[in-house]
Amino acid sequence: xxxxxxxxxxxxxxxxxxxxxxxxxxxxxxxxxxxxxxxxxxxxxxxxxxxxxxxxxxxxxxxxxxxxxxxxxxxxxxxxxxxxxxxxxxxxxxxxxxxxxxxxxxxxxxxxxxxxxxxxxxxxxxxxxxxxxxxxxxxxxxxxxxxxxxxxxxxxxxxxxxxxxxxxxxxxxxxxxxxxxxxxxxxxxxxxxxxxxxxxxxxxxxxxxxxxxxxxxxxxxxxxxxxxxxxxxxxxxxxxxxxxxxxxxxxxxxxxxxxxxxxxxxxxxxxxxxxxxxxxxxxxxxxxxxxxxxxxxxxxxxxxxxxxxxxxxxxxxxxxxxxxxxxxxxxxxxxxxxxxxxxxxxxxxxxxxxxxxxxxxxxxxxxxxxxxx
Amino acid sequence: xxxxxxxxxxxxxxxxxxxxxxxxxxxxxxxxxxxxxxxxxxxxxxxxxxxxxxxxxxxxxxxxxxxxxxxxxxxxxxxxxxxxxxxxxxxxxxxxxxxxxxxxxxxxxxxxxxxxxxxxxxxxxxxxxxxxxxxxxxxxxxxxxxxxxxxxxxxxxxxxxxxxxxxxxxxxxxxxxxxxxxxxxxxxxxxxxxxxxxxxxxxxxxxxxxxxxxxxxxxx
Numbered sequence: 001x002x003x004x005x006x007x008x009x010x011x012x013x014x015x016x017x018x019x020x021x022x023x024x025x026x027x028x029x030x031x032x033x034x035x036x037x038x039x040x041x042x043x044x045x046x047x048x049x050x051x052x053x054x055x056x057x058x059x060x061x062x063x064x065x066x067x068x069x070x071x072x073x074x075x076x077x078x079x080x081x082x083x084x085x086x087x088x089x090x091x092x093x094x095x096x097x098x099x100x101x102x103x104x105x106x107x108x109x110x111x112x113x114x115x116x117x118x119x120x121x122x123x124x125x126x127x128x129x130x131x132x133x134x135x136x137x138x139x140x141x142x143x144x145x146x147x148x149x150x151x152x153x154x155x156x157x158x159x160x161x162x163x164x165x166x167x168x169x170x171x172x173x174x175x176x177x178x179x180x181x182x183x184x185x186x187x188x189x190x191x192x193x194x195x196x197x198x199x200x201x202x203x204x205x206x207x208x209x210x211x212x213x214x215x216x217x218x219x220x221x222x223x224x225x226x227x228x229x230x231x232x233x234x235x236x237x238x239x240x241x242x243x244x245x246x247x248x249x250x251x252x253x254x255x256x257x258x259x260x261x262x263x264x265x266x267x268x269x270x271x272x273x274x275x276x277x278x279x280x281x282x283x284x285x286x287x288x289x290x291x292x293x294x295x296x297x298x299x300x301x302x303x304x305x306x307x308x309x310x311x312x313x314x315x316x317x318x319x320x321x322x323x324x325x326x327x328x329x330x331x332x333x334x335x336x337x338x339x340x341x342x343x344x345x346x347x348x349x350x351x352x353x354x355x356x357x358x359x360x361x362x363x364x365x366x367x368x369x370x371x372x373x
Numbered sequence: 374x375x376x377x378x379x380x381x382x383x384x385x386x387x388x389x390x391x392x393x394x395x396x397x398x399x400x401x402x403x404x405x406x407x408x409x410x411x412x413x414x415x416x417x418x419x420x421x422x423x424x425x426x427x428x429x430x431x432x433x434x435x436x437x438x439x440x441x442x443x444x445x446x447x448x449x450x451x452x453x454x455x456x457x458x459x460x461x462x463x464x465x466x467x468x469x470x471x472x473x474x475x476x477x478x479x480x481x482x483x484x485x486x487x488x489x490x491x492x493x494x495x496x497x498x499x500x501x502x503x504x505x506x507x508x509x510x511x512x513x514x515x516x517x518x519x520x521x522x523x524x525x526x527x528x529x530x531x532x533x534x535x536x537x538x539x540x541x542x543x544x545x546x547x548x549x550x551x552x553x554x555x556x557x558x559x560x561x562x563x564x565x566x567x568x569x570x571x572x573x574x575x576x577x578x579x580x581x582x583x584x585x586x587x588x589x590x591x592x593x
Contacts, residue, residue, distance in 0.1 A: 126426075129426075129433075136436070136437025143441070143448065146448065147402055147448055158448055162444055166438070166441055
């Protein structure tokens with residue numbers, strides 16, 4: 001028993017376990033989200049969706065994955081082979097990588113599980129900046145695929161994707177700037193911690209309430225960055241067959257899909273962390289106080305608090321994912337020029353105004369009344 | 374030679390190899406990819422120097438921003454498997470001369486700061502020995518990072534610091550962008566204002582001639 005504990009408390013082993021859990025969480029969520037999307041879209045279109053394979057059609061995911069695995073792995077002629085093969089990996093990685101930075105719950109007093117009491121695969125002080133940096137790489141997979149496929153539909157998809165990402169990343173950056181002016185820290189754990197207070201005693205001081213415009217800007221940019229409808233121009237099936245993944249088959253195609261869903265999950269996690277109070281909810285302090293009275297043993301108390309906070313975080317993320325799907329099956333796709341106009345003529349000026357407004361607020365209102373950041 | 378040094382030399386070898394590939398690759402897209410690799414390696418070098426902010430800025434600005442612009446331009450103009458013509462000897466000589474001047478300048482700079490760098494290196498080795506104890510206090514680390522970030526920001530906006538170079542660079546970038554648009558306008562006279570970017574390039578590729586671009590420009 002003693003030797004087992006020394007192995008388990010080795011920092012390398014703990015890191016490996018954390019990476020496994022983080023990766024497993026994202027990878028496990030992807031098929032669930034595919035199932036959820038099919039169910040949600042069916043409901044929006046007055047259908048039933050998958051309901052034959054397993055309870056609620058849940059085993060449909062397994063059937064789908066097996067089908068994709070067994071499909072012929074087809075490599076078209078006259079492609080740029082290396083880049084063609086690297087593109088699905090490049091498309092998949094950023095979404096998974098940035099999830100590692102997100103605090104998903106309270107780790108309690110256990111320094112090994114989470115330094116600073118925060119449950120995250122990698123808890124670093126510049127977390128927000130690293131997440132932004134990683135997500136800025138996301139365009140490459142699609143651009144690579146579009147170019148290497150030697151197909152004009154693919155190429156158009158790749159071009160659309162890179163132009164779209166450049167435009168909306170500016171919007172996202174501006175939203176983050178005005179958020180940072182209020183938080184004063186890049187540490188995702190501290191940003192969550194700051195949102196746990198109550199305004200006027202009953203409103204949770206989540207950043208969505210403190211900075212609603214920033215939230216909207218970030219949300220729109222998040223839709224564009226994850227290539228979700230109404231911003232799914234890079235794959236617009238009515239115009240471009242399949243866009244950047246036209247030439248991909250079987251598992252290679254599946255990696256693009258996995259990447260899209262992983263990116264959506266991570267983006268919802270970032271939104272939850274930055275704007276929706278992360279793992280916290282009003283009454284968390286009272287609840288853990290009750291737990292301290294009722295449950296014996298500090299380890300079990302912390303474990304329960306960890307589970308509850310993780311559950312709160314996960315619920316918020318799931319609701320946001322549902323919101324993403326809701327929007328996809330409700331709004332039609334933007335036309336190309338509408339997309340560009342929205343980005344450059346509406347959102348970027350709004351973002352600039354938001355930064356100036358936040359600065360004025362912090363300088364003249366917040367400092368005088370001791371309110372806000 | 375410890376692991377850190379071995380990693381450093383391997384990284385530098387990779388960086389130099391990719392840099393050579395950037396200028397030697399016949400295909401524009403591959404050259405852009407090699408440049409991407411060079412920038413990534415530089416970011417890792419910054420990390421080795423414990424300059425996290427510089428590394429992240431490198432990734433966000435160059436890899437996530439500027440290189441996507443470059444890739445966008447390459448996607449619009451170059452063909453798969455297409456090879457660029459070899460540059461003329463005059464251009465090659467000019468390029469070598471510019472590279473030599475830049476190298477000399479950088480070597481001089483390195484010579485000048487060599488003493489300081491050696492001291493910093495010694496300090497870093499001492500630090501890495503006591504790294505375990507330092508890493509345990511995450512709060513202290515956060516404090517240091519925020520402080521350096523704050524000083525960096527203040528230096529960038531300080532008129533006596535880097536404010537003027539900072540603003541000048543943005544004007545330079547603007548000039549480069551206007552120049553790029555002017556060059557592109559001269560070449561592709563057929564591109565209409567409202568049409569989707571890339572459509573003209575595709576049609577040229579389809580029918581293999583400048584006539585295709587012109588016919589696109591005419592009203593239907």
